[in-house]
Amino acid sequence: MIAVGRGPLGRAWRQMGEDIWLQAVAVSTLCVALAIMGTYLTLCLNLGAAASRLLTGPTLLVVLTPEAGPDRGPVLARELSRLPGVATASYVGRDEALVRFRRRLGPQASLLDDLEVNPLPNGVELVLAPGAPAGPELAAFIKNRAGVAEVVSGRPWLKRLERAVSAGGDLAVALGILLFLGVVLVTSNTVRLAVHARRRQLELMALVGASPGYMRGPYLVEGMLQGLMAALLASLLLWVLFSLLSAPAALPLGLRLGQVLAFPPLLPLCLAVLAVAATLLGGFLGVGRSLRPREML
C-alpha cells in the first residue's frame, strides 16, 4: 500500500521508523534528562510535604495555674481556637499529659513509676496554621488570659525552619527552571541532530515548494512523541529506583528515607507535561533558521 497525503503525525511516525537508532539516542537522552528532573521534583515535593508537616505541629503550650478550675481548660481551648492564626486548640489534662510523657520516654518510662503525685499541670496545646506568626505578641496575649500560668513555645527552632523552607522554596523554583531549560537544550540539540541527519530530504522538500510549517510539523510531533516515550521510561526508571532505595532508614528531623523517596503518583503526568512543553520549545529552537526556504539550499 502506498501512503500519500499524510498529516504531520503520519509523516512524523514514518520518519521515526526510518531511523530507529536516531530515535533510540533521542529517547534515551531525553529519558536521562527527565529522570534528573523527576528526581528533583520528587525530592522537592516530599521534602516540602515533610516541612509542612513539621510546621503544622504543636507550636505553643499554654500552662494553666493550679488554681484554675476543671472547666477552665476546655473553655480556654474553645476561646483560643477562635484566634486568628490558630489552627486547633485542644485541652490536655494533667493525666493525659503524663500518659504522653511516658510514651515519649519510651524504654525509660519506668522512671516515672516512683512518682507519688502527677507533677504535670493542665494545659492547652495550640497548633498554629502554616505561615501564621507565632511571635511573642500571641504568647503575650494568651498569657494575660485568666488561669494561664505561662506560655511555652513548643519548638523554638520552627521559626528558623519556616524561614529556611521559604528560602528553599525560592531556590527550588530557580533550580527547577534551570533544569527545565536544560531539558529544552537537550531537546533542541536532539531535533537539530535529526534535522542534520535528514538534510537532503529537507532540501528536496524545499525545492518542490514545501513551506517551513510543512517541514517543521513532523519534527515537532516527533519531538513530542519522543518526549512522551522518554517521560514514560523515566517514570518507570524512577519508580524502580525509588523502590530499591526506600529502605526504612531514619534521617534527621524525624524523616524517613522512604518518605523522602516516595514516588509521587502524579509524577508521570508531570514529566509528560514537562516533556511536551520542553520538546515543543526545543523543537522550535532546534529547527529554527535551518528550515528557511532560501537559506537551506
Place this chain on the structure above:
Amino acid sequence: MIRLEQVSKSYPHRDEPALKRVSLAIPPGQFVYLTGPSGAGKTTLLRLLYGAELPTAGRVLVGGVDLGRLSPGKLPLLRRRLGLVFQDFRLLPSRSVFENVALSLEVAGVERRQIEHRVSEVLEQVKLKDMASAPADTLSGGEQQRVALARALAPGPDLILADEPTGNLDPDNALAMMRLLVGDYVGGATVLVATHDPTLLSLVRGARLVHLERGLLEEME
C-alpha cells in the same frame, strides 16, 4: 515567463562574478537551451530562477514575480509553479517511485485521491507505472531521472528548469529524457535546459540557444 534585467551575482570568496550584467527574456512556452562550459554560471543562473540565491545586482522576474522582493514565506508558493530536474536526480532513496512523485503534490496540499490520479498519469507518461511501488534506490540512473522528471511534471508547472538533466545518463537514456522534455507531457510549460553537452542541441528543433561564458550571456543562432 522569465526576465533577467542586468543581473550580476558575486560570491564573497571569488574574485570574478559568477554572472555579469545578464539580461534575458523568455516568453511562455519557449524551449531554451542554456549552454556553456562548466563554471560558466549556468547553475547560478538557475538557482536565481528558483530563488535559492538573490542577485547581487539587477532584477530576476519569474511569472511576473520579482524574486528580490518576494518574501521568504511566499517563495514555496512560487516553487510549486516550477518543475526542477537535476543531474543527480535528488530523490528520496528509501521511498517508492510513487511517493517520490507524489511529494511535489503533497507539499501543495493536494487531496489524496487527486494525488493518486495525477501520479499514475505522469508515471504512465514516463513509462514507469509498473515500477510505482519500487524503492527509488533500486532503479537505474535513467529510470531515476525519469522519476525526477515525473515529480517535476506532476503539479503541471509553468516553468521547467533542468540543470544538466542528462549529465549522468548514457546516450540512449539522454535521448529518451530529452524527448520527454519536448513532448506534449510538459503541457506548454516554458523549459530551460542547462547543459554543456553539444550533442543534445540537435535533439530539439527550433529551440532557442543562449550561451554563457565566464558569466556573460550571449544569444546564439
